[in-house]
Amino acid sequence: EAGVVQSPRYKIIEKKQPVAFWCNxxxxxxTLYWYRQNLGQxxxxxxxxxxxxxxxxxxxxxxxxxxxxxxGVDSTLKIQPAELGDSAVYLCASSFRNSLSAEQYxxxxxxxxxx
Amino acid sequence: SQQGEEDPQALSIQEGENATMNxxxxxxxxxxQWYRQNSGRGLVHLILIRSNEREKHSGRxxxxxxxxxxSSSLLITASRAADTASYFCASSSGTSYDKVIFGPxxxxxxxx
Numbered sequence: 001e002a003g004v005v006q007s008p009r010y011k012i013i014e015k016k017q018p019v020a021f022w023c024n025x026x027x028x029x030x031t032l033y034w035y036r037q038n039l040g041q042x043x044x045x046x047x048x049x050x051x052x053x054x055x056x057x058x059x060x061x062x063x064x065x066x067x068x069x070x071x072g073v074d075s076t077l078k079i080q081p082a083e084l085g086d087s088a089v090y091l092c093a094s095s096f097r098n099s100l101s102a103e104q105y106x107x108x109x110x111x112x113x114x115x
Numbered sequence: 116s117q118q119g120e121e122d123p124q125a126l127s128i129q130e131g132e133n134a135t136m137n138x139x140x141x142x143x144x145x146x147x148q149w150y151r152q153n154s155g156r157g158l159v160h161l162i163l164i165r166s167n168e169r170e171k172h173s174g175r176x177x178x179x180x181x182x183x184x185x186s187s188s189l190l191i192t193a194s195r196a197a198d199t200a201s202y203f204c205a206s207s208s209g210t211s212y213d214k215v216i217f218g219p220x221x222x223x224x225x226x227x
Contacts, residue, residue, distance in 0.1 A: 040220075041220070043217045044217070091158070093158075103160040103163060104158075105160070106157035108157045
C-alpha cells in the first residue's frame with residue numbers, strides 16, 4: 001500500500017513569491033493534517049481536515065496561508081507571499097478516524113527554503 | 116504553543132544500552148502517542164497508550180503513563196545503531212475532535 005505522498009520534496013523560493021505544496025493521503029483515510037516543523041522542534045499543526053471540512057485551522061496564518069481539500073482526497077497548502085520565517089519542513093499526515101484518536105501516517109515532507 | 120515537553124533534549128548511549136525518554140503534558144488527555152523521526156524523513160508511529168492504561172509494550176519498546184503526574188516515558192531496551200533518531204510524544208485531548216500536540220522531541224544517538 002502506498003504511503004502519504006507529498007510533492008515537491010524540496011523548494012527554494014525568494015521571499016514574496018508564492019509556493020504550493022501537494023499531498024495525496026493514504027487511500028480511505030478521511031482525516032488529513034498539515035504540519036510545519038522547524039529545525040529541532042516538533043511538528044506544529046496548521047490545519048486538519050475531516051473529509052472536505054477544515055475542523056481545526058486555529059494555527060493557520062490566514063493572512064498568507066490557505067489550504068483546500070477538494071473531494072476529500074488530495075490537498076494543497078499555499079503560501080502567498082512567502083516570508084523568510086516560513087522556511088521549514090511542511091508535513092502532511094493522514095489517518096482513518098474510527099475512534100476518538102487514531103495513528104497518523106506521515107509523508108516525507110517538503111523542505112521549504114525562503115531566501 | 117506546544118503542550119508537551121520531552122527530556123532530555125538529547126541523549127547519547129552505547130549500542131546495547133537502554134534509552135529512556137520522558138514526556139510531560141499539561142491538560143487531561145485521551146491518549147498519548149510516541150513517534151520516531153529519522154534524519155530528513157517523516158514521522159513513524161511507534162506506540163499509543165490510552166489514558167486508562169498504565170503500561171504498554173511493543174517489541175523492545177515500553178511505554179508508561181502516569182496521569183496523576185501528567186507524564187509518560189518511553190524505554191528502548193537493547194538499543195541498536197538504527198534506533199538513532201528523534202523521538203516525539205504527541206498528546207491527544209478533546210471530545211468531538213481530538214487535538215494532537217507534539218512535544219519538541221528527544222534526539223537519540225546510539226553509538227555502535
